[in-house]
Amino acid sequence: MHRIRLTLSHLYATLFLIYLIAPLLVMSGAAFNDSKLPSIVPWKGWTLRWFSEMAADDRMMLAFVNTLWVAAAVALLSVIVGTASAILINSISGRVRTMVYGLMISTILIPGVVIGISTMLLWTKVGNALDTDFFLFRAGLHLSVLGQVSYIAAMVMLLVLARLQSFDAGLEEAALDLGASHAQVMRRILLPHLYPAIGAGAAVAFFQSIENYNVTQFTRGGADTLTVYVFSKVRSGITPTINALAVIMISVTILAAILYEIRRRRQERLMAAPPED
């Protein structure tokens, strides 16, 4: 490749990274600006007051706790359902597999608006038909959980399915021949092989749930999650408390990323230790 084109491609990659990161820096910067409007211009001096105001915002804290509960529930359900689906898909073939797999994948593409409305309609209709006020059949965050699971489970399924490709089914045969019970085969042979994918799936599900707005908006009833709360704040009177929240969330993300990178490099060094090629 010619030198000029190589330089240009490096330049483009740098610009792309700046494009991705700069908005987050601008948003974080605004959290420290002593100005009533969230912006970095004009700069009116450093302050930490938006962080203390954020901590004093009870509604935001409640929304934050709600979000964590919803995300944990979604991660748990998605992992169970997604793993079971991957195991099933891996052991069937032909027309049925194509159809079931297609249905599973299509859930990722269904607009969140449709998922939200349809979930809300089904459960409230069942509730009306049974003439009950049982909480399951009324709007609330539990319906948000069910709605979110309906497409996030597909993401977990894809991750686990990819991991299953590298699984040696002979290990299960050997265990069965040696007298292991079915439950033992599942618990001691198959699941340990899948743990990395299940862990990754849980992380993806957790973060996807925190992000979700569309499904939650139509099913939440009166309850807030962080995304819904931030949205309502952006539309009504905004103060830089939202930016303070963003700083904390971005910091957590970056911290997790750095930890992950350190672990990866250490593993790479360990792998590189014995001369292979």
Added chain:
Amino acid sequence: MQDLIRRYGAGLTAIICLLVFFWLAILVVVPNITLFESSFRPYLPVTEIGGPKDVYSLDNYLKVFSGQVEVSPLGFTFLIPVHVLTFFLTIWYSVVVTFLCFLIAYPMAYYMAKVAKPSSVPTLLLLIFVPLWVSEVLRAFAWWIILAFKGPLNSLLLALGLIDAPVRWITGYDAVVIGLIYTYVLFMLFPVYNAVSSLDTNQIEAAEDLGAPWWKIHWRIVLPHAKPGVASGSVMVFMLSAGSLLVPSILGSTTSQWFTQTINQWFNDALDWNTASAYAFILLFLCTVFVALAMWAFKVKLSDIAK
């Protein structure tokens, strides 16, 4: 299936099947059938539900055609129902977003797959992942700050002398498109990156040795190879954009309206769930048809996408 029973026993197999059934039937298929059924029912007070007035009709769907507005593209003036116009604009701007996402993501995907040192790719990926983990609402909010009339972008451009007076960025659909691109560009980047990575570098070198100009290498070798990745990226970005509610609500101007916002108004403001269902079904159905047509036009199969 027999294989499953032999390995894990009838009990565990039954549990696995039940879990899949719970997901696909209870969480996906039945709710969507309910949505479809409700979309034909009228909006009635609670006491009249199930009464003589509660009959199926197409009224909810016909509401799309009420309320005419005048539009004059390219000098031709004609009347068009306001919700139909909203729908077309949503589709049109989603296509624009998809195309721009491809233009921005393709060089980067090629860079990561073929130009960058393989040892630096994981770090690059990690850097790119950071914005993806930050929630969508905050990303849209970040652009709301940047694009504000007295915001940093105008200040920067004024300081550089590129513009003489501050530009109003949040007009029409401009800010919505900018926000959607930023939010969804990574959904284009990753599939294209995966597809380009699987291309044998020898093919590119052979073409170079034979004297092909760089654009021809991309057009004839890299792009055809990356087509499935481009297709799945495009389907993702298009469906996410057309179905987005957050970004158009935060970055929309007074003159922009996204179809999902119309659905949200029927559902949460007018509390007419049945009409909202009809509109939601229209969105789902027509977007699926549009994607299917586009795939047929570009000769992409569904199995290419699910790879």
